[in-house]
Amino acid sequence: GENVEQHPSTLSVQEGDSAVIKCTYSDSASNYFPWYKQELGKRPQLIIDIRSNVGEKKDQRIAVTLNKTAKHFSLHITETQPEDSAVYFCAARPKAAGNKLTFGGGTRVLVKP
Amino acid sequence: NAGVTQTPKFQVLKTGQSMTLQCAQDMNHNSMYWYRQDPGMGLRLIYYSASEGTTDKGEVPNGYNVSRLNKREFSLRLESAAPSQTSVYFCASSGSGSGNTIYFGEGSWLTVV
Numbered sequence: 001g002e003n004v005e006q007h008p009s010t011l012s013v014q015e016g017d018s019a020v021i022k023c024t025y026s027d028s029a030s031n032y033f034p035w036y037k038q039e040l041g042k043r044p045q046l047i048i049d050i051r052s053n054v055g056e057k058k059d060q061r062i063a064v065t066l067n068k069t070a071k072h073f074s075l076h077i078t079e080t081q082p083e084d085s086a087v088y089f090c091a092a093r094p095k096a097a098g099n100k101l102t103f104g105g106g107t108r109v110l111v112k113p
Numbered sequence: 114n115a116g117v118t119q120t121p122k123f124q125v126l127k128t129g130q131s132m133t134l135q136c137a138q139d140m141n142h143n144s145m146y147w148y149r150q151d152p153g154m155g156l157r158l159i160y161y162s163a164s165e166g167t168t169d170k171g172e173v174p175n176g177y178n179v180s181r182l183n184k185r186e187f188s189l190r191l192e193s194a195a196p197s198q199t200s201v202y203f204c205a206s207s208g209s210g211s212g213n214t215i216y217f218g219e220g221s222w223l224t225v226v
Contacts, residue, residue: 008208009153043217089155098163099144099207100171101215103155
């Protein structure tokens, strides 16, 4: 089955700086890659996703890039703000897996004022 | 429109006791899921239901059973709780097909002593 690895596990940045989280996946048939944000004690919520036919997608201060050849994808947060502090999860979905996601282990991001 | 609702929010069980986590969604979604979340391990799929009347094992099904009661409801049962099942449990739902956003419930914190 699919295996997703996520790095780093924790990330501390100064407010206004950029944050980058990287994920690798094992199944070359994966074709959908969402990112979820989970604030402390809350549910995970989708913040951005990318499909395998696209190399990059942006939404205001967040962007995701995908390198299918290397089987890795990254989340970029620019101009970080204190409210960006949360745990971020990447996920991958193999085409044959129906709608089942495999998640990475998560990255705890702390934005220091 | 409440989205995905799960109960109870908190529960303490003794080893060997049984309990059922209830989940309901009001988004007319075909697919429903149960995930568990443990520190540093991300979200792991326990069971999945692609549609009413069907269920499928995920990554970590041992010790659990599920029932897709109807299109709205998907319950998770622990027949004989073990300390290793101490975790946060998330129910989720999505539309059918690859690429549909998965929406999570608020989570159920379960402690087995």
